[in-house]
Amino acid sequence: MKTLTRSLLIASALAITSAVPAMAKTFVYCSEASPEGFDPSPYTAGGTFDASAHPVYNRLTEFKKGTTEVEPGLAEKWDVSSDGLEYTFHLRKGVKWHSNDKFTPSRDFNADDVIFSYNRQGDAKNPWNQYIAGITYEYYNSMEM
Numbered sequence: 001m002k003t004l005t006r007s008l009l010i011a012s013a014l015a016i017t018s019a020v021p022a023m024a025k026t027f028v029y030c031s032e033a034s035p036e037g038f039d040p041s042p043y044t045a046g047g048t049f050d051a052s053a054h055p056v057y058n059r060l061t062e063f064k065k066g067t068t069e070v071e072p073g074l075a076e077k078w079d080v081s082s083d084g085l086e087y088t089f090h091l092r093k094g095v096k097w098h099s100n101d102k103f104t105p106s107r108d109f110n111a112d113d114v115i116f117s118y119n120r121q122g123d124a125k126n127p128w129n130q131y132i133a134g135i136t137y138e139y140y141n142s143m144e145m
Helices: 002-023 046-052 111-122 138-142
Strands: 061-063 070-072 075-080 087-091
Touching (some): 111 138
Antiparallel strands (some): 075 087
């Protein structure tokens, strides 16, 4: 009986101490590759995209888990023109930006943010187009937008 009690005490102590690291709220991501960066737009490597595009960023639309069915993300719904060339996204309201020591958001997410995300990739004159010297936007450019 003493052995059982001692085993239970040890197991309880281990359970309590193993929960302590979880309370630190540190995000740990395990990847099969070393990501080139955490901005998915200038990179095409799967490891980079997997480490940044899904854990870090929200998208206008998402894929329903395990399928190719498109579902709402930052866009609540969308309309497609009859020729399939124009999409109108209806954005969710009240979406907040993350804040940290160097950034305090002054407003909610809106269409200006979506436009910025596309323009910085497609407009060489945009100040954020070459925030890393020599980067290219192969995925964006291949879409011929």
